[in-house]
Amino acid sequence: xxxxxxxxxxxxxxxxxxxxxxxxxxxxxxxxxxxxxxxxxxxxxxxxxxxxxxxxxxxxxxxxxxxxxxxxxxxxxxxxxxxxxxxxxxxxxxxxxxxxxxxxxxxxxxxxxxxxxxxxxxxxxxxxxxxxxxxxxxxxxxxxxxxxxxxxxxxxxxxxxxxxxxxxxxxxxxxxxxxxxxxxxxxxxxxxxxxxxxxxxxxxxxxxxxxxxxxxxxxxxxxxxxxxxxxxxxxxxxxxxxxxxxxxxxxxxxxxxxxxxxxxxxxxxxxxxxxxxxxxxxxxxxxxxxxxxxxxxxxxxxxxxxxxxxxxxxxxxxxxxxxxxxxxxxxxxxxxxxxxxxxxxxxxxxxxxxxxxxxxxxxxxxxxxxxxxxxxxxxxxxxxxxxxxxxxxxxxxxxxxxxxxxxxx
Numbered sequence: 001x002x003x004x005x006x007x008x009x010x011x012x013x014x015x016x017x018x019x020x021x022x023x024x025x026x027x028x029x030x031x032x033x034x035x036x037x038x039x040x041x042x043x044x045x046x047x048x049x050x051x052x053x054x055x056x057x058x059x060x061x062x063x064x065x066x067x068x069x070x071x072x073x074x075x076x077x078x079x080x081x082x083x084x085x086x087x088x089x090x091x092x093x094x095x096x097x098x099x100x101x102x103x104x105x106x107x108x109x110x111x112x113x114x115x116x117x118x119x120x121x122x123x124x125x126x127x128x129x130x131x132x133x134x135x136x137x138x139x140x141x142x143x144x145x146x147x148x149x150x151x152x153x154x155x156x157x158x159x160x161x162x163x164x165x166x167x168x169x170x171x172x173x174x175x176x177x178x179x180x181x182x183x184x185x186x187x188x189x190x191x192x193x194x195x196x197x198x199x200x201x202x203x204x205x206x207x208x209x210x211x212x213x214x215x216x217x218x219x220x221x222x223x224x225x226x227x228x229x230x231x232x233x234x235x236x237x238x239x240x241x242x243x244x245x246x247x248x249x250x251x252x253x254x255x256x257x258x259x260x261x262x263x264x265x266x267x268x269x270x271x272x273x274x275x276x277x278x279x280x281x282x283x284x285x286x287x288x289x290x291x292x293x294x295x296x297x298x299x300x301x302x303x304x305x306x307x308x309x310x311x312x313x314x315x316x317x318x319x320x321x322x323x324x325x326x327x328x329x330x331x332x333x334x335x336x337x338x339x340x341x342x343x344x345x346x347x348x349x350x351x352x353x354x355x356x357x358x359x360x361x362x363x364x365x366x367x368x369x370x371x372x373x374x375x376x377x378x379x380x381x382x383x384x385x386x387x388x389x390x391x392x393x394x395x396x397x398x399x400x401x402x403x404x405x406x407x408x409x
C-alpha cells in the first residue's frame with residue numbers, strides 16, 4: 001500500500017469522530033452581531049483546542065468589534081510545518097446564519113441529528129464541513145507521519161456571512177505576508193453534491209433598490225395622479241432587456257451572460273381603489289466580470305429615468321450591493337490542477353471547472369492576485385431549514401485535502 005492509499009484508508013476510520021466534531025460545532029450558535037449573536041469566539045476556541053492537540057503552529061488575527069461581549073472577532077490559522085514547497089491552505093468560516101423559522105425545522109437546529117449518512121443542523125454544510133474535512137486531513141498526515149512538501153494550513157475565519165470585513169479581508173490586510181501567489185488556496189464554500197465542480201470565477205453583484213415617487217389619488221380619477229406602481233412595473237419589464245444591452249458571453253458561467261431580475265417588492269397601498277403614489281422594488285444583477293459596474297449602474301439610471309420622465313414620476317436608484325468581481329483564477333493554475341487530480345482519484349471522475357453567479361469569500365484572495373479555487377462536495381441545503389450534510393462527503397473531502405496537503409495530487 002503506497003502512502004496515498006494509506007492516507008485514504010486511514011481517513012475512512014474517522015467517520016464517528018467527524019460526527020462528534022459536527023455535534024460540538026452545531027451546539028455553538030456562532031452568529032455575528034448583525035444577525036443578533038455574540039460572534040465566533042466560543043467556536044473558534046473549540047477548534048483551537050483541537051489544533052493544539054495536534055501540535056500545530058497557531059496564529060490568531062483578531063479583529064476588534066465592540067458589538068460583542070468579548071470585543072473581538074477571532075480569525076485562526078494553523079500550520080503543519082512542511083518542506084520548502086508551496087503552502088497548501090484550506091479556508092473555512094466559523095460563523096453561521098440564523099435558524100430562520102424554527103417551525104420549519106424537523107428538529108432543534110442547534111442539536112445535531114444523525115440519520116444514517118445524513119447529519120442535520122445549522123452550519124453542518126455551511127461551513128463546518130470545510131473545517132471538519134480539513135482538520136481530519138491534517139490529523140491523518142500527523143498520525144501517519146506524512147511530511148508535507150510545503151506547509152499544510154487550515155484557516156477558520158469570522159464574519160463571512162456578513163461581509164468578511166472582520167474576517168478574511170481583515171486577515172489579508174493585517175497579515176499579507178502569510179500568503180504567496182504560488183500557494184495552493186482552497187475555499188470549500190460551494191460546489192455540487194457529486195463533488196465534480198471547481199469554481200474559478202464569480203460574477204459581479206449589483207443589487208439595486210429602486211424608489212419611484214408619483215402622486216397618490218383615488219382609483220376613479222387616475223388622470224389626476226401619477227401611478228408609481230405602473231411606472232415601476234414598466235421598469236421591471238425593462239430590466240431583462242437592459243441586461244442584454246450590457247452584452248458579452250463567458251463560457252465559464254451558466255448562464256454565460258449577465259442576468260438582471262426584479263426580485264423583492266415592498267408593500268404599497270393596501271386597498272384596491274387607490275392609485276399608489278410610491279413604489280419600491282429591487283433588482284438582482286449578476287454582471288459578467290469584464291463589465292464595469294459603473295457602466296451597468298449608469299445604464300439603469302439612464303433608462304429608468306427616461307421611463308419616469310414619460311410617466312411624470314421621479315426615481316432614485318440606490319445600490320444595495322455593489323461588488324465588482326476580480327479576474328478569474330486561471331483554470332490551469334496549480335491549485336486547480338492539483339484539485340482536479342485529487343478529485344479524480346477520490347471520486348473516479350474528472351471535475352468540471354467554471355464560474356458561479358454568486359459571490360464567495362474567495363473574491364478577497366482574487367482581489368490580491370492570489371489564485372484560489374472554490375470546491376467541496378456540497379449539498380444544496382445551505383441557509384435552509386433542515387440544513388444537512390453527508391458524512392460520506394466529509395470523508396471524501398478530507399481525502400482530497402489530504403492528498404493535496406501531502407503533495408500526492
